Amino acid sequence: MATTTKQAEEGDVGDGVDTSGSATDFSPNSGDIFDLLSNHRRRYAIHYLKRTDDRVELGDLAEHVAAWELDKDVQAITSTERKRVYTSLQQTHLPTLERAGMIEFDDRAIELTDDAKTLEVYLDVVPGDSIPWGVYYLGLSAVAAVVMGGLWLELIPTGTIPELGWPTLVMALFTVSAVVHVLENRRMRLGEGEQPP
Template sequence: MAESQTARPSGAVETEEVFQTLSNQRRRFVVHALEQDGSMEIGDMARRIAGWEYQKDPEAVSSAERRRVYNSLQQVHLPKMDENGLVDYDSRSGLVSATGDLADLRLYLEVVPGNDIPWSTYYLLLGAFGALFATATLLNVFGFGAVPDAVGALTTGVLLVASAAVHTYVTRTRELGVEGPPPEVDEG
């Protein structure tokens, strides 16, 4: 742990600090790496992050690329994350470890690409569709009264279960800390 850090109870990370941390791609990459491994030596972390940034195998990263990442991690990002209680960074040994508060950052993340809608909006629309379908069936609008109640209920249930399955899959593939590179790294 850095010498200047004052002890703070677990769970005391402020929302502003979380958003400040997550606003920087390199710090998001630190979160991703530590969610995968728990703790790492800063040199190994710099090589892995440089690989993600330069979109190449970590072993193919040049010493200059690795050094640029290493220097910014050592001088800026890790001390800041240590100060905020998200990592334990021992500058003498070069060891970086995740804290319990680091896992809490997942609550703040929902990676929504530019052409997608947030899942909360999707479920709102799905609920509205279900309500309109039920209302049309009850009021016999456009011949929906002929639809048996069981078919309407089954259709709504299947749509909800299918949506939840897709949501679960998409969320897991966009989550920090899952195997492979961070979700924002384009592997194409």
Template sequence: MGAAAAESSGDDEGPSRQEMFETISNERRRMVVHSLQRDGATDLRTLSRQVAAWENDTEPSAVSAQQRRRVYNALQQSHLPKMDDNAVVDYDHDRGTVEPTDSLEELTVFLEIVPEKEISWGTYYTLLGSVCLALCSAVALGVYPFVLFGMAPTALACSLLLLGSGLVHRYRSERLSLGTGDLPSEV
């Protein structure tokens, strides 16, 4: 673990919330996280070739020496030392190896930040539950025009809404998770 992380997070508690956000604030670092979660420990050369491939929308074997070198230098000089300091990876500069730490898994929680113009899934499900409860209550109490729908069709509609929402939520969560699938969520 890097010295800065040991100082800022107390004993050996892992990276702070700020360090986690700092780590995932950069697209290249998110690509590193994705690669390490997907493939595990690697060497800097292989990692830089993979990140360059994602950045250039090509296969690793088709990455030019210049593209790989540009990513290699940025990872070696900036990103990996920062990630090591934040205890997200173990980066051995001398050997050129990069290994995930236990803290790497915690980063997925920080990626579920709600975009600026959207509501959180928790708020969405609370609103959906409230609407379904109101509809079922209106039908049960005989409120016109809701009484015309009947309880069974209303309950079925609410169930289908919940199921559909759950499927969309699962799809979006898996798509945005680093370390799953072939490509990071940005690519």
């Protein structure tokens, strides 16, 4: 199952997820997954946990999350930076993930639940100067429709390019676009690659 979400506000408070002590009916399959992933520390925690098969110590998780947040090597993280992230994870984010059924968390060790391990999550991040993939494919389809309509109406010359050359060109454009899209989705998937998306 693939779930997409746009990068959202990344504050530690007011992120739309119930952080009270009460249990919720939150599950990895619910629409609330968007709220869960709206915080970068929870995304980074899930990314790190999906890359490991064993239980993870909270200290190791805090170091990696802090390193990704600050764009530093793990060895360059100060004890103050690590402690700030450690406290935030321990008091807010890991309990939220546990109530959501994403992790099992006791004392200082964390691991993903079986449901969370099989959950495929990727982020569809669209920079301000680019277009979403859906809009791109819609535009490509419009170009293909114009080309095919032009061929049917004999408005497009077929002297220099054979008649089958035009559909082949359109198919090649879709194929290259699909390959780039698949590679981009793989890069933006939580648990893939060294850096979190």
